[in-house]
Amino acid sequence: MAARSAPSRASDYKAWRAITTRWLDNDAYGHMNNVVHYSLFDSAVNGWLIEKSMLDINGGGQIGLVVETGCRYFSELAFPDLIRVGLRADRIGTSSVRYRIGLFRSDSEIAAAEGYFVHVYVDRKTRRPKPIPESFRCALKEILVSDNGDVAE
Amino acid sequence: MAARSAPSRASDYKAWRAITTRWLDNDAYGHMNNVVHYSLFDSAVNGWLIEKSMLDINGGGQIGLVVETGCRYFSELAFPDLIRVGLRADRIGTSSVRYRIGLFRSDSEIAAAEGYFVHVYVDRKTRRPKPIPESFRCALKEILVSDNGDVAE
Amino acid sequence: MAARSAPSRASDYKAWRAITTRWLDNDAYGHMNNVVHYSLFDSAVNGWLIEKSMLDINGGGQIGLVVETGCRYFSELAFPDLIRVGLRADRIGTSSVRYRIGLFRSDSEIAAAEGYFVHVYVDRKTRRPKPIPESFRCALKEILVSDNGDVAE
Amino acid sequence: MAARSAPSRASDYKAWRAITTRWLDNDAYGHMNNVVHYSLFDSAVNGWLIEKSMLDINGGGQIGLVVETGCRYFSELAFPDLIRVGLRADRIGTSSVRYRIGLFRSDSEIAAAEGYFVHVYVDRKTRRPKPIPESFRCALKEILVSDNGDVAE
Numbered sequence: 381m382a383a384r385s386a387p388s389r390a391s392d393y394k395a396w397r398a399i400t401t402r403w404l405d406n407d408a409y410g411h412m413n414n415v416v417h418y419s420l421f422d423s424a425v426n427g428w429l430i431e432k433s434m435l436d437i438n439g440g441g442q443i444g445l446v447v448e449t450g451c452r453y454f455s456e457l458a459f460p461d462l463i464r465v466g467l468r469a470d471r472i473g474t475s476s477v478r479y480r481i482g483l484f485r486s487d488s489e490i491a492a493a494e495g496y497f498v499h500v501y502v503d504r505k506t507r508r509p510k511p512i513p514e515s516f517r518c519a520l521k522e523i524l525v526s527d528n529g530d531v532a533e
Numbered sequence: 534m535a536a537r538s539a540p541s542r543a544s545d546y547k548a549w550r551a552i553t554t555r556w557l558d559n560d561a562y563g564h565m566n567n568v569v570h571y572s573l574f575d576s577a578v579n580g581w582l583i584e585k586s587m588l589d590i591n592g593g594g595q596i597g598l599v600v601e602t603g604c605r606y607f608s609e610l611a612f613p614d615l616i617r618v619g620l621r622a623d624r625i626g627t628s629s630v631r632y633r634i635g636l637f638r639s640d641s642e643i644a645a646a647e648g649y650f651v652h653v654y655v656d657r658k659t660r661r662p663k664p665i666p667e668s669f670r671c672a673l674k675e676i677l678v679s680d681n682g683d684v685a686e
Numbered sequence: 687m688a689a690r691s692a693p694s695r696a697s698d699y700k701a702w703r704a705i706t707t708r709w710l711d712n713d714a715y716g717h718m719n720n721v722v723h724y725s726l727f728d729s730a731v732n733g734w735l736i737e738k739s740m741l742d743i744n745g746g747g748q749i750g751l752v753v754e755t756g757c758r759y760f761s762e763l764a765f766p767d768l769i770r771v772g773l774r775a776d777r778i779g780t781s782s783v784r785y786r787i788g789l790f791r792s793d794s795e796i797a798a799a800e801g802y803f804v805h806v807y808v809d810r811k812t813r814r815p816k817p818i819p820e821s822f823r824c825a826l827k828e829i830l831v832s833d834n835g836d837v838a839e
Numbered sequence: 840m841a842a843r844s845a846p847s848r849a850s851d852y853k854a855w856r857a858i859t860t861r862w863l864d865n866d867a868y869g870h871m872n873n874v875v876h877y878s879l880f881d882s883a884v885n886g887w888l889i890e891k892s893m894l895d896i897n898g899g900g901q902i903g904l905v906v907e908t909g910c911r912y913f914s915e916l917a918f919p920d921l922i923r924v925g926l927r928a929d930r931i932g933t934s935s936v937r938y939r940i941g942l943f944r945s946d947s948e949i950a951a952a953e954g955y956f957v958h959v960y961v962d963r964k965t966r967r968p969k970p971i972p973e974s975f976r977c978a979l980k981e982i983l984v985s986d987n988g989d990v991a992e
Contacts, residue, residue: 384600400859402882404719408590408712410897414599415571415710422568423861427919437561437918438869446567447537450603459896460886553706555729557872561865563744568863576708580766590765591716612743613733690906714896720905721881724874743867752873753843756909 393466394523401459412457424465444499451495475509546619547676554612577618597652604648628662699772700829707765730771750805757801781815852925853982860918871916883924903958910954934968
């Protein structure tokens with residue numbers, strides 16, 4: 381299959397969160413199961429949104445629906461590792477954002493896994509796309525690292 | 534962002550499994566969380582491998598390590614849905630397989646979500662890639678649907 | 687520690703549900719992790735409530751909050767087992783119900799694990815206890831098996 | 840039903856661990872699902888054992904099998920709470936230990952939930968009970984708080 385690009389480095393990310401692993405994250409092969417990585421992506425993105433007051437889980441008129449995700453796995457993670465999660469925005473569209481997330485084992489500078497996560501921001505009730513508010517767009521720009529400078533959807 | 538291709542149909546898949554949803558699959562938005570889809574992928578692929586006697590979780594010299602996964606989400610799934618999981622192989626390499634998985638709500642013919650899952654088959658102890666045995670290759674060919682007829686790695 | 691009472695039998699239960707196991711249910715010891723049993727309890731009780739039209743996850747004025755749970759583990763369960771979940775009510779109070787749940791491996795008549803689950807039914811908004819409606823009480827009585835005939839709270 | 844005893848306090852516990860919550864911990868009711876508490880119990884007990892060099896997940900001749908667990912829920916926890924997990928041993932038997940675990944929201948001194956967790960230590964291969972080694976017994980005594988001074992099984 382196609383040659384894989386190298387894993388990203390800690391310096392490629394703009395915001396950070398630490399997430400503790402759990403016993404049940406390890407599957408029958410004794411390492412963190414491939415599914416768990418997505419739970420860390422989900423928690424990092426939503427945790428950052430809550431911290432920036434851009435998401436109110438129970439109220440708030442706008443929520444982010446996930447339309448696409450992906451992950452590449454480079455090296456094993458396992459309970460009881462503490463995982464550093466790096467976050468950045470790759471693209472900011474009218475109502476959608478493509479986040480990139482890297483998972484790093486404790487003091488490593490090379491990602492053990494990295495993935496992406498596309499959120500479409502919708503009205504909580506109608507679930508129809510809604511433009512990202514300006515204040516949210518400003519916060520997103522602080523973590524934007526665009527490969528090609530293109531920030532249009 | 535790029536226009537999305539249409540969701541696949543039930544007729545695009547070759548093997549089937551039924552998976553029951555769980556209360557905790559629904560997140561704070563009342564629908565099946567994006568992470569859970571990968572747990573269904575994992576269970577469908579490994580369940581099929583076990584059924585075909587190609588995987589012995591606790592013994593067996595060869596295991597499949599996941600090197601890449603991805604998912605596109607088209608419509609909501611939610612507990613208590615019963616989910617039909619369609620499976621096929623997209624590519625069979627020397628020691629790796631790219632599976633495609635579709636999640637269908639009960640009697641729908643249109644996938645609610647679809648994803649892929651790349652397994653590299655390795656020696657359980659050394660964790661080094663190991664060619665897929667001929668018997669396994671035969672079973673895989675029964676679920677192979679190649680877009681371009683290319684079955685080489 | 688205290689001698690343990692024997693596991694219950696299939697004939698001790700009144701309602702049944704089948705739940706498929708998942709790859710990630712198995713932990714590093716290769717068996718279904720002790721946490722997962724509770725996810726099956728939760729899914730069996732709520733699945734039964736939904737089937738009986740006694741719970742509307744997204745609407746409905748009354749929801750069940752869990753105030754106490756417990757489980758005893760007798761023998762191992764593991765993916766890819768299909769698990770038969772037996773359900774009964776042990777006690778029906780004014781606004782609370784104590785359910786008993788048994789987990790059975792495929793065709794076994796002896797529970798591999800059994801537990802209990804106490805729901806207090808509350809107003810969705812105020813989260814204050816609310817008497818169980820008469821129609822719900824009737825459905826519950828169909829699965830009631832009281833050790834001592836006492837159905838008062 | 841029986842009157843419930845009051846929740847325990849932070850001063851009732853002897854060892855501590857901090858566990859981050861995840862987006863998927865919140866269920867359709869917007870709070871941490873009752874199942875997740877057990878995942879935190881499991882992670883706290885095993886994390887403490889690993890820290891004390893009393894558990895080697897992948898090697899080691901002795902593992903702890905869970906034979907009984909239970910939890911009482913007093914107040915809601917929810918993502919993105921950071922949870923402080925208090926741990927103590929209630930009873931130390933010949934080959935079993937009863938742990939008590941309290942979950943505390945950030946700076947609260949009153950447990951939001953508390954539970955117990957009975958481990959029987961067995962030989963990894965035969966899965967037969969094996970007496971707890973003296974070094975392990977010493978470490979356990981440091982976190983022992985017995986209600987009645989009885990430390991016999």
